[in-house]
Amino acid sequence: MSSLTTRIVVPSLLLALSALAAQGADDVKMPVGYRNWFHVNTMIVDKASPLFEGLGGMHNVHVNSTGEAALKKGGSYPDKTVFVTDLHDFSISDGSYVEGPLKGVAVMVKDQKKYGSTGGWGFQFFAGGDAKKPVITDPAKQCFECHQPQKDKGYVYSTYIP
Amino acid sequence: MSSLTTRIVVPSLLLALSALAAQGADDVKMPVGYRNWFHVNTMIVDKASPLFEGLGGMHNVHVNSTGEAALKKGGSYPDKTVFVTDLHDFSISDGSYVEGPLKGVAVMVKDQKKYGSTGGWGFQFFAGGDAKKPVITDPAKQCFECHQPQKDKGYVYSTYIP
Numbered sequence: 001m002s003s004l005t006t007r008i009v010v011p012s013l014l015l016a017l018s019a020l021a022a023q024g025a026d027d028v029k030m031p032v033g034y035r036n037w038f039h040v041n042t043m044i045v046d047k048a049s050p051l052f053e054g055l056g057g058m059h060n061v062h063v064n065s066t067g068e069a070a071l072k073k074g075g076s077y078p079d080k081t082v083f084v085t086d087l088h089d090f091s092i093s094d095g096s097y098v099e100g101p102l103k104g105v106a107v108m109v110k111d112q113k114k115y116g117s118t119g120g121w122g123f124q125f126f127a128g129g130d131a132k133k134p135v136i137t138d139p140a141k142q143c144f145e146c147h148q149p150q151k152d153k154g155y156v157y158s159t160y161i162p
Numbered sequence: 163m164s165s166l167t168t169r170i171v172v173p174s175l176l177l178a179l180s181a182l183a184a185q186g187a188d189d190v191k192m193p194v195g196y197r198n199w200f201h202v203n204t205m206i207v208d209k210a211s212p213l214f215e216g217l218g219g220m221h222n223v224h225v226n227s228t229g230e231a232a233l234k235k236g237g238s239y240p241d242k243t244v245f246v247t248d249l250h251d252f253s254i255s256d257g258s259y260v261e262g263p264l265k266g267v268a269v270m271v272k273d274q275k276k277y278g279s280t281g282g283w284g285f286q287f288f289a290g291g292d293a294k295k296p297v298i299t300d301p302a303k304q305c306f307e308c309h310q311p312q313k314d315k316g317y318v319y320s321t322y323i324p
Contacts, residue, residue, distance in 0.1 A: 039197045039248075041261040042204040042222055049257030060204055086201075088323065095211030097259065099203040099323055161250065161261055 028109050028124035030131035034084040037062040040071060040158045044090060044097055057103050060086040061158050067110070072160050074153075077120075081110040083156065086129075105129045108143075108156075118144040119155040190271050190286035192293035196246040199224040202233060202320045206252060206259055219265050222248040223320050229272070234322050236315075239282075243272040245318065248291075267291045270305075270318075280306040281317040 040061040045051050063071050067081030084107055089100035105126045112120040123143035127133040136142050147155040202223040207213050225233050229243030246269055251262030267288045274282040285305035289295040298304050309317040 035201045036198065039201050039222060039224070042220060043261060044206060044259040046257050046259060052257065058204060060201060062201070095208050095214065097206040097208060099205060102324060162264060 026134070027114075028107055028122040028134070030105065030124075030126045030129070030134075031064075031082055031084055031107060034062045034064070034082075034105075035086065037064050037084065038068045038071070040083070041161055046097075055087075058088045058090045058097070058099055060088065062086065063158075070154075071156075071158070074160070076154050077110045077156070079110050079112055079120075083108040083158070102129050103127075104135075119147065119151070121147070121155055188296070189276075190269055190284040190296070192267065192286075192288045192291070192296075193226070193244055193246055193269060196224045196226070196244075196267075197248065199226050199246065200230045200233070202245070203323055208259075217249075220250045220252045220259070220261055222250065224248065225320075232316075233318075233320070236322070238316050239272045239318070241272050241274055241282075245270040245320070264291050265289075266297075281309065281313070283309070283317055 040063050042061070043059045045055045045057060045059065047056070049056070062084045064080075064082040064084075067077050067083065070077045070081065084105060086105060087103045089103055090097050091100055092098070107122075107124045107126070109115075109122040110120055111122060115122045118140050121144070123139040124134050124136050125143075127135050144155075147157070150157055153159075202225050204223070205221045207217045207219060207221065209218070211218070224246045226242075226244040226246075229239050229245065232239045232243065246267060248267060249265045251265055253260050253262055269284075269286045269288070271277075271284040272282055273284060277284045280302055283306070285301040286296050286298050287305075289297050306317075309319070312319055315321075
């Protein structure tokens with residue numbers, strides 16, 4: 001590719017990609033280092049739960065430093081807040097529920113402008129925690145619908161447990 | 163206090179305090195900020211477990227940055243490694259195990275020299291997470307006895323789950 005072509009083609013490509021990203025969940029990136037973020041809570045969705053088919057497993061929820069204060073105060077979340085659910089399998093051993101292998105990583109990113117149609121949140125789920133395996137194609141239906149009842153809590157289910 | 167007295171009394175006091183500390187678990191401090199440390203794993207000890215009476219609850223385990231690499235590599239833990247178990251109550255709601263209020267904070271601090279008689283680990287448990295409510299008076303019996311079978315893993319039960 002000549003340098004002239006590069007100068008013309010690359011910006012057009014970037015423009016096209018960013019337009020595409022704004023429509024869906026494609027631009028929500030797989031975060032790194034989230035196991036060193038603030039641990040919000042853990043929940044296990046067991047077989048008896050009606051949510052088991054879609055959400056079964058151990059949910060270890062983390063929030064980045066941008067959102068930590070809002071979680072604790074209970075206010076609205078600033079842009080660039082990221083919640084991560086580190087979703088693991090679990091097994092039951094002698095009456096204890098024990099964490100198993102990683103199933104996937106669910107991400108919520110706050111950007112009031114970019115994700116205005118889904119409550120200001122971008123959603124994605126990475127199968128096996130693999131940045132190259134995003135599975136959400138319709139965040140409004142696959143994610144936001146279930147978060148909508150939490151509108152007065154900024155569409156977030158997690159609460160601060162001291 | 164004159165400067166002469168200070169020079170004599172203060173070192174003696176420090177010596178006396180450090181001798182006292184070496185005897186028990188009194189010098190293991192309640193750590194701060196551990197919910198921002200690396201989240202090692204979570205385990206729920208449920209009613210059916212033989213451990214429920216003593217250890218029932220949701221165990222959210224964290225390790226500080228000093229011990230994080232050793233946890234991942236599986237080697238022995240360097241001095242100043244700290245493990246914290248943030249122990250919470252839990253409730254079962256519609257098939258899900260949900261985190262409840264804090265019951266207490268269990269701490270393991272590595273200091274090969276100071277805690278040589280208990281595998282190089284100092285142990286303490288703070289009721290309700292209150293720094294003023296340490297409950298362990300005999301770490302050898304109340305803590306180390308149960309960790310002894312894990313000798314080849316540095317007396318640590320937690321393993322790294324990617």
